[in-house]
Amino acid sequence: MQLSDIEARAARLAKTRAKLAEVVGDLDADIAKARRRRMPIIKKLVAEAEAERSAIQLLVEDNKHLFVRPRTVVMHGIKIGLAKGKGKIEIPDAAQVIKLIRKQLPEQADLLIKTTEEPVKGAIAGLTVAELKKIGVTVIEAGDQVVIKPTDGEVEKLVDALLKSAAETGETAPAGEAA
Incomplete structure (x- = not known):
C-alpha cells in the first residue's frame, strides 16, 4: 500500500462529493423556487387564518356565558372556549429578590435560590497535562484518530449531514454503484 493508493481513493471521494454537492445545490434551488x-x-x-382567529376570540370574549360547562368545545377540529390562565412570574431585579428571600424567607432560601457551580470545560482544555492531573481531570481519546474531512463550505455541511444520516440508518449505495 502506497500513499498514492490513498490519494487515488481521496480523488474518487472528492469527485463523488462534488457530484452530491451539485445535486444538493440543485435541490436547494428547486426548493427556493417553489x-x-x-x-x-x-x-x-396566514392573514386570513389570523383574521378568523381574531374574530373567534372576540366572539368568545363577548359570549363567555356559552363556555361555562363545558369550558371548551371542539368544532371542526378546533378547540374553542375558555381556560384558566397560567400567569407569569416577573423578576425585574434578581439580586434584590434573592436578598429579600434571604431576609423574609430564610428557611426556604435553599429551595427558592439556585446556586450553580460547575467546571468550565473550555478554560480547562487550555491547561497543561500536568495541571489537568493536579485537578483530577483526564483526557479521553486523545490518541491518533483518522481524519477524513472536506475543506470546503456550507453545501458540504449538508452533504455531511446526508452522509451521516445514511450511515446511521444503514443505507448504502444502490446496486451497481461503486462506493
Missing part, C-alpha cells in the same frame, strides 16, 4: 412561487398564497392564507 418557496417563492407559493409564498404569496401562504401569506394570504
Whole structure:
C-alpha cells in the first residue's frame, strides 16, 4: 500500500462529493423556487387564518356565558372556549429578590435560590497535562484518530449531514454503484 493508493481513493471521494454537492445545490434551488412561487398564497392564507382567529376570540370574549360547562368545545377540529390562565412570574431585579428571600424567607432560601457551580470545560482544555492531573481531570481519546474531512463550505455541511444520516440508518449505495 502506497500513499498514492490513498490519494487515488481521496480523488474518487472528492469527485463523488462534488457530484452530491451539485445535486444538493440543485435541490436547494428547486426548493427556493417553489418557496417563492407559493409564498404569496401562504401569506394570504396566514392573514386570513389570523383574521378568523381574531374574530373567534372576540366572539368568545363577548359570549363567555356559552363556555361555562363545558369550558371548551371542539368544532371542526378546533378547540374553542375558555381556560384558566397560567400567569407569569416577573423578576425585574434578581439580586434584590434573592436578598429579600434571604431576609423574609430564610428557611426556604435553599429551595427558592439556585446556586450553580460547575467546571468550565473550555478554560480547562487550555491547561497543561500536568495541571489537568493536579485537578483530577483526564483526557479521553486523545490518541491518533483518522481524519477524513472536506475543506470546503456550507453545501458540504449538508452533504455531511446526508452522509451521516445514511450511515446511521444503514443505507448504502444502490446496486451497481461503486462506493
